Amino acid sequence: MLFDLTDLRLIIQIAELKSLTRAAERMHLSLAAASNRVKEMESRFGVRLLYRENKGVQLSPAGETLLAHAQQFMQQVERMKCDMQEYNNGIKGHIRIYANTTAVTEFMPEVLGDFLARNPHVNVSLEERLNQDIVRAVHEGTADIGIVAGISQAPGLEFLNFATDRLVLVTAPDHPLAGSGPTSFASTLEYEHIGLHEGSTLQHFLNRIVEEHGQQLKVRIHVRSFEAMCRMIVAKVGIGILPQSAASRYAKTMELSMVELLEPWTVRERSVVVQKMGKLPQYARELVDFICTRAPEGVSAVGVDRTSEEKY
Structure with a gap:
């Protein structure tokens, strides 16, 4: 054999x-055994x-190619082990989803909740990731399905646009910006903000902007959820930037004011991303349909392109 699983794990660790x-x-x-394996x-x-350097080692271009294959191979091995184990527990399918905040x-x-009630023999893992990490995971096969905002294409992947949301400024009703009408994002920067945790897609996006x-961005406090953000806003700790869908939901039970932001980047297209719809198991395709046909309250649903040709 050209390699074994230990060789591949070693390349990934290096x-x-x-x-x-x-x-x-x-x-x-x-160290001698590891070096011999590489040789x-x-x-x-x-x-x-x-390439051996003063500060360590660096993969050569050939090494980078081997790494990509090793990662995919080991991911498939882990998925096989997981899927086979689940048969012992009565599970007939497993879907891995990476999604934004x-x-x-x-x-x-x-x-x-609806999907799993109708598919009792399917198991799902759902993990929060940054948009670029979601796209990469789907491309590499780490995730079966990705859910992203603001990205509509990537080489070799299929995107199903299912809804449009927008980011809005959320304040307490008596805040100076509450009755000002549409405003610029720049005008919010003099005020203290409530931010999501640093690993969230939205906070990463705003930091980059x-x-x-x-x-x-003057972040007074970081919290773990949109609900916590809204509670802090009500308590006048600061203001926040939220998806309109989330803000509308919490405005039903909290005293919140929503202000339109003028920047074009506030409009966020939501998409499901997969490698190829036709290669997904039937139960995974059904879940994609569930996502695409159940646009959340507070966002405008848009047509789902079922042809979903590859984007290059």
């Missing part, structure tokens, strides 16, 4: 740690896989 020594330690191998792979493939916290619980304009 790429992550940038160190053959640390990779060997994590793999519970001696044997280089001999078998006839290419150099590592709004999807995870606002509408996927209801969608999954202010950095691109050489400005700074």
